[in-house]
Amino acid sequence: MIKVENLVKTFGRKKAVDDVSFTVERGEILGFLGPNGAGKSTTMRMVTGFIPPTAGKVSVGGFDMLDNPVGAKKLIGYLPESAPSYPDMTVLGFLKFAAEIRGLSGAEKSKAIDRVIELCFLQNVIHQSVDTLSKGYKHRTCFAQSIVHDPDVLVMDEPTDGLDPNQKREIRNLIRRMGEKKAIIFSTHILEEVEAVCTRAMIIDRGKVVANGTPAELKAKSDLAGSVSLKVKGIGASVVRGKLDALNEVSKTTTVEETDGKVWVRAFPKDAPKNGEVSEAVARTAAAEKWDVVEVFTEQGRLDEVFWNITLSDTDQSELSKQKA
Amino acid sequence: MGNITTIAKRELSAYFASPVAYVFIVIFLLLTGFFTFMVGGFFERNEASLTAFFLWHPWLYLFLVPAVGMRLWSEERRQGTLELLMTMPITPWQAIVGKFVASWVFLGIALVLTFPIVMTVNYLGDPDNGIIVGGYVGSFMMAGAYLAITCLTSAITRNQVIAFIISVVVCLVLILAGWPPVTNFMTQMFPDTPSLVGFVASFSVMTHFEDFQRGVIDSRHLIFFLSVMGFSLFSTAVVLKSIRS
Ligand SMILES: Nc1ncnc2c1ncn2[C@@H]1O[C@H](COP(=O)(O)OP(=O)(O)O)[C@@H](O)[C@H]1O
């Protein structure tokens, strides 16, 4: 549904988006994850046709955004970052306008409006003017606008920003449910959100895609991914680590904790670990040495670690190059 | 066409959703009354015509039209709704025309509400109503020209006040270029080149509004006002495109 090829956007001399490519099909939810200023909003603005790319191509449902913007825009629902709406209109008036401009009329229009009012919990405020709404309601009003025409493609820039935890959960559930039938892109700087909602995640930093994959794949890239923790009783950490370091499958070991007679050692795999290889080796060693094992487990990398490692290592590099210069 | 109507309907209802619209209309009616009867010497003229009424329109509009149009695009930019509008399945041109038409209709409503003055003059005497219609058409066209200029200035800035000031200045230039005291002064300054004075004056709304007040609906004058509107709205499209890139 959404096809983005080598998208570039420069503002003056600054590259806000640098060679970003991806596709999103129906049934997929792509999460953009990245710190502030990473280029998430700029990318979404090009996908929705608000700003033209400096280079690259966007097509939605087969319509090229530059050649046939109206055709492409018909398929899209868009929730901009600031969730804007016309302050002097009532919620109902605003939704009617959104429905009409999307080509809905008559009974179809009323039905569509009723549906989004219910989905976005706006029943209590429909006759209120937008500028008197609280931030959460304002946000949901704009959200309602973006789905009033039941679009095939949904682009949402930080859809849960500024909501309270309950509302956040509701919106996430809603996105997940809609994701079954639509192609969705949403951005966030909240890591759990990506894990909770996305089928795929892209980590963007300084305009570049630095990682791309399913939340599980990204998780596996984390440093801790595949490491095996061993907790044993009645023996020193140095002895345990010495034996594990000697294993072929293990690249290094660390001591996580050593308290009265109990140690917790972590063994890291060499290269890309095959399923269970390291834990098998560790378990075999423990059995052979007759250690009093309390627990053995394999770490599933956490997405936020992937995220921070990638952004941090880039920062380090740019710091270094600055110092050199 | 449907999209233009939808945009225009929204814009127009936004005017009437706030008390500003009613305040504006009241001020407009009070001022036209004041200028016609107190300054224009409606009764002293002792003739059944609306000369005293239309005479002041270029000056009244100088402030009132920018006040009506200044929010057109600057507010869209400031509120961020420009991003919504420009990602809807419409062309920028439809949005520009829709918003312009809404404000023009609003000014038209204000103008139509001056009808008691037409009734008054018909009650008191026997005016040539063809001349009055000409005056109204000219006045409405002139309002459209001022409005299109305001449309352009409001696209340039997020700040309504700045949009207002620039519009007033531009419209003032368009008045002064053909205002008799200025043209007389220019004729004295450049007595050898009357064509220059004529050329400058041909850009003035005064020059083009004059014939309408005499009841003449001349296509040249219509074309002038329509060209100002077309040019300004086209420039608005260019400005909106450039701020989006
Ligand atoms: N209209 C603009 N003019 C100049 N710079 C911009 C503009 N929009 C965004 N930027 C810059 O581009 C970079 C990416 O911004 P943005 O896409 O908003 O990041 P994110 O949404 O990931 O926080 C930022 O450094 C921002 O300052």
Ligand SMILES: [Mg+2]
């Ligand atoms: Mg952003």
